[in-house]
Amino acid sequence: MKAKDKLIVALDFDTREKAVDAIQRLEADVEIFKVGLELYLASRGKIVEYLQEKGKKVFLDLKFMDIPNTVAGAAREAAKMGVFMFNVHVPGGKQMMASAREAVEQVAAGGLQKPLLIGVTVLTSLDQNDLLQLGITQDVKELVIARARLAKEAGLDGVVASPKEAAEIKSACGDEFVSVCPGVRPTWSAAGDQKRIMTPKDAINQGASYLVVGRPITGAENPAEAAKLVLEEMEEGFEC
Structure with missing residues (x-):
């Protein structure tokens, strides 16, 4: 896979018009876009x-x-929309994840393309102190790996996790198990509200399957140029 096949740009906008403008600026360089709750509802x-x-x-x-x-x-319904990938929360439990997997398989059996189904382990905006406030004493990395294993047991294709856990997820769940990694920040950008972050080069080095990058690209004065810089940093990771 090339860097372009691994980059997902997050369209975190509050109107369809803003998103369309960003897409038009980026369409020559970006193949995969993430649509979250805000934009999905706004549009x-x-x-x-x-x-x-x-x-x-x-x-x-x-x-x-x-x-x-x-x-x-x-x-x-998500599978019927023909999306490339969608997610569920791993803390919803093994039965919930397995039920989602079965639903996707049913849609695929009808002839539609099967999307990747992935599970959210621990949000990258949370660190160890945040987990303690939630009554979770387990080490954050151990918790992510445990939830990744549970997601695999339930039949999911992969998980959403910080790039800091990508290598251990591959080790625990196999090379084919997908790691979708937000919390990616280029060397030239601010961390924002993300706490468990890594550069694109290092994330690729750690074995991340897909990198999710939002504001460093969409908030840049020249989003297309910012996307190219991120892709260049990712390519450096392939070369290491």
């Missing part, structure tokens, strides 16, 4: 169709978490 879901009409892949980042039957229904 009434229409931004997904717009991206697909452009021939782009969509990571639908809605982080489903509910009782198994409800999540299965949501997963079924």
